[in-house]
Amino acid sequence: MNLTRRSLGLLGAGALLARPALAATTWPGDRPIMVIVPYPPGGGVDQMARMILPAVQRHLPGATFVVENRPGAGSQIGMEAAFNARPDGYTLGAVSSPALMTIPFERPVRYKVNELSYIANVVDDPGGLWVNKDSPIRDLADLLARAKKEPGMLSLGTTGIGSDDHLLMLLVEEAVPGARFSHVPFNGAAPLQTAVLGGHLDLGCFNVSEGLPGFRDGRFRCLAQGGAERDPSLPEVPTLKEQGVSVVATAQRGIVGPPGLPEEMQRKLTAAFAAALADPQFLADAKRAGLPVQGAVGAQYREAVLGLDGKLQDMWARKPWRDQ
Numbered sequence: 001m002n003l004t005r006r007s008l009g010l011l012g013a014g015a016l017l018a019r020p021a022l023a024a025t026t027w028p029g030d031r032p033i034m035v036i037v038p039y040p041p042g043g044g045v046d047q048m049a050r051m052i053l054p055a056v057q058r059h060l061p062g063a064t065f066v067v068e069n070r071p072g073a074g075s076q077i078g079m080e081a082a083f084n085a086r087p088d089g090y091t092l093g094a095v096s097s098p099a100l101m102t103i104p105f106e107r108p109v110r111y112k113v114n115e116l117s118y119i120a121n122v123v124d125d126p127g128g129l130w131v132n133k134d135s136p137i138r139d140l141a142d143l144l145a146r147a148k149k150e151p152g153m154l155s156l157g158t159t160g161i162g163s164d165d166h167l168l169m170l171l172v173e174e175a176v177p178g179a180r181f182s183h184v185p186f187n188g189a190a191p192l193q194t195a196v197l198g199g200h201l202d203l204g205c206f207n208v209s210e211g212l213p214g215f216r217d218g219r220f221r222c223l224a225q226g227g228a229e230r231d232p233s234l235p236e237v238p239t240l241k242e243q244g245v246s247v248v249a250t251a252q253r254g255i256v257g258p259p260g261l262p263e264e265m266q267r268k269l270t271a272a273f274a275a276a277l278a279d280p281q282f283l284a285d286a287k288r289a290g291l292p293v294q295g296a297v298g299a300q301y302r303e304a305v306l307g308l309d310g311k312l313q314d315m316w317a318r319k320p321w322r323d324q
Helices: 044-059 073-083 099-106 140-149 164-175 189-197 208-216 263-277 280-289 299-318
Strands: 033-037 065-069 091-097 117-132 155-158 182-185 203-207 220-225 250-257 293-297
Touching (some): 033 044, 044 065, 044 208, 140 220, 155 189, 189 208, 189 220, 250 263, 250 299, 293 299
Parallel strands (some): 155 203
16 A cells, blocks of 8 residues: 555645544644654654544544654654643654653653653554565574674664664574674664665564565565564564564554643543544555554553553663663
């Protein structure tokens, strides 16, 4: 599915969804709601936002949405902008965890994970290990043998230090004694995939939904996926666990608001996202795109994020990713 040609016109940074004919005179109808995506266009968070927002618009009378990409510093710039926005319902953020939680471990940030207004998680996307179609690396066993024979010689790209992709790499190194990769961080999945396809990296670590189009047209091969079970959109590729590597690593992508978002606004937003997550048109679009929908709204989403934050604290104490 070509997301850049959606009928509602989410065509690029700052693209505006079509305004309903009859808009309310107060929130959310008096001006568009901006959703900050802290990554470049074309990656998993960008895809999630552009796919769910038209469905949310159908269930939030009067609302229109603007998507604005603000990449930089591994998503820190965009997340800080969303956190520090006025809590008036007109600025939201599209975020990915664990990146949301990992960045504050390694450097000062101008946001606090536990103070965000949690609206809805949309997807839970398994990580994957990918090579281009011409790579001499045959399969996961071959990859790990090479990584143990010459530790640090294989270049592995991720979407940034502390990203879910980076953590997957570190967990694989931890689970396979002697295996080590040379980490190359990128600012998003789109430039990372370009580097893998161009042969500038030995392999890339990015999510199943991000690699699926290239897998389907033969540009990529997937050596393993990081879910607890095989993703239905990629049933032919075994998980890491199936191949003897006891690692599960996924990315949760959702929508948050700044601290202090008025209770009534948050209630309307969570209700609209809950309806959108059950919307047959959205679910059909998501299935065609290979988007692994796993919805959670409000308090449930918040609890999931903060629960993962505790596990990441243990990992940081064991293997600080800033130094890897």
